[in-house]
Amino acid sequence: MSKRPWGYQPLPERPEPTWSLHPDTHAVRTGLARSGFGETSEALYLNSGFTYGSAEQAADSFVDEVDHFVYGRFANPTIAMFEQRLAAIEGAEFCVGTGSGMSAMFAAIACLVKSGDRVVASAAMFSSCYVVLTEILPKWGVSIELVKGNDPHDWARALAKPTVAVFIETPSNPMLEVVDIQMVSDLAHKVGATVIVDNVMASPVLQKPLQLGADVVMYSATKHIDGQGRVLAGAILGSFSYINEKLNPFIRHTGPSLSPFNAWVLVKSLETMSMRVERMNSNAQIIAEFLETKSAIKTVRYPGLKSHPDFDIAMKQMTGGGTTIGIEFTGGKSEVFAFMNALRVIDISNNLGDSKSLITHPASTTHRRLTPEIQAEMGITGSVLRLSVGLEHSSDLLKDIEQALT
Numbered sequence: 001m002s003k004r005p006w007g008y009q010p011l012p013e014r015p016e017p018t019w020s021l022h023p024d025t026h027a028v029r030t031g032l033a034r035s036g037f038g039e040t041s042e043a044l045y046l047n048s049g050f051t052y053g054s055a056e057q058a059a060d061s062f063v064d065e066v067d068h069f070v071y072g073r074f075a076n077p078t079i080a081m082f083e084q085r086l087a088a089i090e091g092a093e094f095c096v097g098t099g100s101g102m103s104a105m106f107a108a109i110a111c112l113v114k115s116g117d118r119v120v121a122s123a124a125m126f127s128s129c130y131v132v133l134t135e136i137l138p139k140w141g142v143s144i145e146l147v148k149g150n151d152p153h154d155w156a157r158a159l160a161k162p163t164v165a166v167f168i169e170t171p172s173n174p175m176l177e178v179v180d181i182q183m184v185s186d187l188a189h190k191v192g193a194t195v196i197v198d199n200v201m202a203s204p205v206l207q208k209p210l211q212l213g214a215d216v217v218m219y220s221a222t223k224h225i226d227g228q229g230r231v232l233a234g235a236i237l238g239s240f241s242y243i244n245e246k247l248n249p250f251i252r253h254t255g256p257s258l259s260p261f262n263a264w265v266l267v268k269s270l271e272t273m274s275m276r277v278e279r280m281n282s283n284a285q286i287i288a289e290f291l292e293t294k295s296a297i298k299t300v301r302y303p304g305l306k307s308h309p310d311f312d313i314a315m316k317q318m319t320g321g322g323t324t325i326g327i328e329f330t331g332g333k334s335e336v337f338a339f340m341n342a343l344r345v346i347d348i349s350n351n352l353g354d355s356k357s358l359i360t361h362p363a364s365t366t367h368r369r370l371t372p373e374i375q376a377e378m379g380i381t382g383s384v385l386r387l388s389v390g391l392e393h394s395s396d397l398l399k400d401i402e403q404a405l406t
């Protein structure tokens, strides 16, 4: 009964490289834990449960005295491969995968705060993040203050009162507002606050918040990390002490765990992420420049354009303008809907960061949960579209936009 199937032999240990690897090498190599079958690619361990060689080993595993997988809510070999790989790419000590971007966002903050605590956040953000900060956390006695823009005086004023956490989404979804991560982190650290950056729009390829002074980075891995419209997932990255002392005790017992199957999809997606994001980023730059020449369009919001109000900050902290463009038309909602319906290549969708170009009308879909006043504060009107630029050839995307405009 205990005989192993044909060909199973524990692999010999190989010495680690003596130099530090480039993130692109981490993306295909790090975290790979081959089984005794010596498979080339990462194995899918679709297991929630694990067994032990002895009662003692089980007991020791539960107090972390031996490294042994215990239960799918805590850890799983395929999920661990994804977490180690993303941590290496990001340059973070630790990564925890979660079931969605929103569970990552919620857990990253909820593990830090208690009733009476205060959170400061940048004002422009994805609508579900806004609901968590302004409706859900306040129900439990956590107060929130939002800061618009990049004036250090405004941030210093908001951070003059005791603050536990600072949450910044930069660039923001959908209007690509940029927040100076270094400036906010320096001010936040003076009052002992933990700085959490929602780095979804930039992706791990174009912006490294931890190198700019932030403490924690969170992702919706549904976006560029998968980037192919297949799985819902999230990730939280930070220091050993944050993950071990704050996040893990919260996550282990509340259970926003990632599925091993989704982790397996993501670990393969990470291998191509930098190639995909770099091409999507260069396509987006071409399209943003083209859109600026069009009279039907009032403003093009793209961090890689000189016309972006925070172009200098964007170029200081990002290695490209990103893959998403905010477009404000001169016409109203009916003209904008007519433009969307006339597209022949670009899909109407509410997702972003995908290899397929996707167009969204945030006011009626992704951001409809916000009141018209709050939408207006974030620059979202009926005339605004969000274009997530994909991997199609830029010439086809330009032709598609050109014909839909006329």
Ligand SMILES: *Cc1c(COP(=O)(O)O)cnc(C)c1O
Pocket: 100, 101, 102, 103, 105, 126, 128, 129, 169, 172, 173, 198, 200, 201, 219, 220, 221, 222, 223, 232, 233, 234
């Ligand atoms: C999509 C998104 C999220 C939420 O991620 P899900 O995977 O959909 O839960 C959070 N923040 C930003 C900026 C997003 O675009």
